[in-house]
Amino acid sequence: MIFETQRLEDSEPPKKPQNLDSGYDENILPKGAVLQKRYEIIKVLGVGGMGAVYLAQDLRFTGVIRRCALKEMISTTPDPHIRRLAVESFSREANLLVQLNHPGIPKIYDFFTEAVRSYLVMEYVEGDDLENVLENTEGMLKEETVLDWAIQVCDVLVYLHGQIPPIIFRDLKPSNIMLRKQQNKIALIDFGIAKAFEAGQKGTMIGTEGYSPPEQYRGVADPRGDIYALGATLHHLLTKRDPRLEPPFTFHEEPARLLNPSLSEETNAVIMKALEYEPEKRYQSAQTFKDALVAALKKDKSVVVSAAPSTQVLPPSAPATNTTTILSGQPPVPPQYQTPQPPPAQYPSPYPSQPYPPQYPPYPPQPYPPQYPPYPPQPVSPGGFMGEAEGELSDSILPVWKFKCEDEIRSSPVADKLTLYIGVYDNNIYALDLKNGQFKWKYATEGGIAAKPFIYNDRIIIGSEDRIAYAISTSGRLIWTCPTEGRIRSSARVEFEHAFFGSDDHRLYAVNAQTGRVIWRFEALGPIRSSPTLGDELVYVGSEDGHVYAVDLSSGTHRWKFRSNRNVTSSPALYREMLIVGSGDWNIYGLDAKTGYSIWQVRTGQAVISSPVVHDEIAYIGSTDKYIYAIDLKNGRVHWKFNAGSPIVSTPAVTDEAIYFGTVGGEVISINRRDRKIRWKFKTGGPIPSSPLVADGIVYIGSTDHHVYALPA
16 A cells, blocks of 8 residues: 555665564554655554554654654445544544643644544653553552552543543553653543543443443443543552453452552552442542542651551560560560560661672681681591592583573572472562473562562462562462561561561561461561571571570560570571571570570581571581581581582582582582482582472572572482
8 A cells, every 4th residue: 555645765664663563564654654744754652453653753843853643543444334433433532632731631733544544643752651661660669659640640530521521531541641751740642432421321332341440331431430440540550460350340359458568548448439339439520539649648658667557667666575466366475574675786777788608797707708717627426427529520410401580599499289489689589380490470579589489378478678578379460568678588487377587677577478467576686587487386586686586476575585696597497395596606506495595506617507407306507618517406416517618508408318408619419318428419600599499309499690400309
């Protein structure tokens, strides 16, 4: 098809525009084509069901750049009646827009038809639509920002609904709201189905399923329908739950705050009122809707500490035992019986990201990486005391599969029957096929992920350095979030339908695993990066303040604390009535689980960041002195130790046959549990803080070389 107005001899041949679907129409105008001897096509902005939208240069203005958007409608149907209706619909949009004058509505400059194509020339809104903004935002959009956008949309709706007769937009959704570049100002686009309203008038159901109100499905156009659609848009923007993928009109079953607990009660109430099924129960005008949004925004800005209403906000000076929300109904410890605690230690906030092994103050002082001194000679037990790396071995195994991510992997993997889950420092949690490593999905947070995921029923619970704990369904959809005031490097543990995890805000959290609601918080004197261990009545966790804490499982009150001489990043292991944990003070401790008294301690040659694993009354744990230790739990005697040739921060995995662990030197090593001889070694391209998972004869582990590996056990 050739238009008389096209200047094709100097233009490039038609090319498929980037970022468009495969259904590319060869008749899309090429770059350089000129319409009406005035509008020169620069590029395609998008392609819809009725035609393309182009960015064009208005040639009538010489010496200046005046860009505009050309919205195209192509009618190729042979039925002249249908073609006429399509042109009339397009003409209606032009006639509507030309009458309107509002900063939130693009200005119309021109309208013309050529053969089967009609063009609307309008103001080019430089920016991105809110659907793209949402998809490209890691984590949740800020409540304050979204409320500001919604208030601006209400301003446009107040203007439209105030026309005589009122103009109803009828297709309000994130993709029809543009965010102007560098202005944070919105503009409504695509007035193709906007309708002048007359009371009692009915028409065909037009709109987008999920955003359109119930009455619009019956052909009823009413200004309150736009209020419903804006409520659905707000719900989507603040929860990332796409209403087009849900059963229609199910918002009452999933209030926004259930999916995003960080939302204020006021904002949640405003959204849910706008989404009432019956129009009479919604806000009756865009102005009243706007007033409610303004009030919610003012309330949000007045809160000094942003937290979910279900979260009890404690002042920084509050003692750990001030939490009064009870998990099992037991009363808190009366103040006169509470253990006095010294004022909190001063830690920099936010806490800077650290390399692995973390650069804690050396003990005693020495340069980092530490120059590991020779370990003093120790007696050899029957059967041999010391296993040694037997020279440099070439890789004796090949990966079953490996998967490359975008950044370092410090998290440790977990798996269900079909899927492997692991956090990555590219801000994502990945789901990979357990058998072949194929990508299934990933969920983006706003910070790197060092914590290990925890699988609980149908969800994955994990913390991020963006200061938020997430519950994500095993299909990759957000279920709830729980904000904290510090980076989360502690891995969650779930028992009794509650998730327990620490944060760099010095707190240990107990959270309802179904809803994300905070039940209690215990405040330590320093960041908590250790992962908690649960007993029948107590939760045990280490802190960077040098203590191991025992906290009442039901109330979050302090029971006892044990002081080491350096940070306790190691996660405790519970064996009967004993707690085993490593410390940055070069020791591994065996503590009485009821009282916190030291039963025994084992001196190592460097800091212990690795966490212990108990198997057959032996505790296995690594140290940055390059050794794996096997400690007899009965007496604290070192049964044997193995020199891996490189510092170990990875927590070992232990089976009846073998021990598996990673090293800072980048090796995954398997040694025989009985004779400590090397079974195999596999070299990766970076240090390995990740701890291995052994399942069905395969060892899964991540490396800072950006890869997840599946190795034959």
